[in-house]
Amino acid sequence: MTLTSDAALDTWIQREAMAEAMIPLIGRLYRDNNVVTSIHGRRLINQSVVGLLKAHRFARQIDEVELPVCDTLPLLQKLVELNLGAASIDLARLSALYKANADGASLEEFLRAELVDVVDKGGFDERTSTDVVLYGFGRIGRLLARILIEHSGGGHGLRLRAIVVRKGGDMDLVKRASLLRRDSVHGPFEGTITVDHENNVILANGTAIQVIYSDSPSTIDYTVYGISNALIVDNTGRWRDAEGLAQHLQSKGAARVLLTAPGKGTLKNIVHGINHATIEDTDTIVTAASCTTNAITPVLKALNDKFGIVHGHVETVHSFTNDQNLTDNFHKGDRRGRSAALNMVLTETGAAKAVAKALPELEGKLTGNSIRVPTPDVSMAILNLTLENGTTKDEVNTYLRDMSLNSPLRKQIDYIDSPEVVSTDFVGSRRAGIVDGLATISTDKNLVLYVWYDNEFGYSCQVVRVMEEMAGVHPRVYPPSANLVNAR
Incomplete structure (x- = not known):
């Protein structure tokens, strides 16, 4: 018992030491080279030692194994030596790609080939x-x-x-x-x-x-x-x-x-990851749609591409907002005058119809409603869908988990299958929506999917992505999506 405890403590101390060594490297890459490092989308800049170790632990939810700090520390050391230009680099994905595709090349040789466009650029940032x-x-x-x-x-x-x-x-x-x-x-x-x-x-x-x-x-x-x-x-x-x-x-x-917010008339409602490529230089006014539209549209696109959607209903269990009253009082909207802190409030949502503005192939196929509940943040969308092609719970979950890892929608879709998560666990999520795999119900062509989303922070991240698209200032991302697929 004592030996096991001592060994566990020694392992922790060694991992702490490696994480401490990572902090100045992460900072130097950011300040001197304009390089943003992350682990499966979790930014490492300004993280504490424990924060870095938690990010490595988080990788287990994605790759089913914890990302070893002994893998990422040498990676960071080599990245510093390469004197890179501006880039966004996911260490977990880059490490997985190296293990799968190195073909005997040294770490430095692999990185020089993979990051060839930014190697020896000395912090150069092509963005305005x-x-x-x-x-x-x-x-x-x-x-x-x-x-x-x-x-x-x-x-x-x-x-x-x-x-x-x-x-x-x-x-x-x-x-x-x-x-x-x-x-x-x-x-x-x-x-x-x-x-x-x-x-x-x-x-x-x-x-x-x-x-x-x-x-x-x-x-x-x-x-x-x-x-x-x-x-x-x-x-x-x-x-x-x-x-x-x-x-x-x-x-x-x-x-x-x-x-x-959702725009009216002919304004382009943009959900990043879905239709951001439609933004043109001549578009002087663009909208970022709603938090719910951003949460469900990427998942709906993924499902429609794979299984086809005949029709469906979206029920949103949504945290209260500043538009509601704290105590019962007059409100121009139906039911919203009743106390937000004391009631579940049934109200309308335009999110289901708004999906069609970003994803025209689903026009007329979705209905929607919303229930405002007494929580300050994090909401859930329940997608009750009829599919063209039958499937199983395992097939749907495997597919959506893969989409969260290896597809162009990986910044929008997240996936989790923990039996203990609740709404507060998703405060601060940078993804538009998180599929709760354990809650998935599939009976041939009938599918019920539960999607969590931080209706404040997750949505704000989507807004920033649209801003970057409008300004044309998103940094180069490594490794690219195509290479991620090759790594698995």
């Missing part, structure tokens, strides 16, 4: 910088700010320059900074935040965020603050059609607009 303004600073606005600050790197890509809000009193600037610093659901901000009262600026991890007070989207001169050709992200939801959102384009320094 795009100024970003967040119009509104509510739940989604503040999470977008956190993600953009986290992605700031060497200053390339998306640059958060300003937020636009209505002034809420003399202490407005301090309160805005405090809301960015502390979050009851997503925890404290990872870093430091200070306030420059004289210049109306919030300084977060070196990112200077100009706070602009305005009641109108059309009267702001962004160029006064050195902001030009900006992407304006409207997360107020106040305007949802082309006419209303076009007001932003009347402001000096504004170039394009992204709405973080």
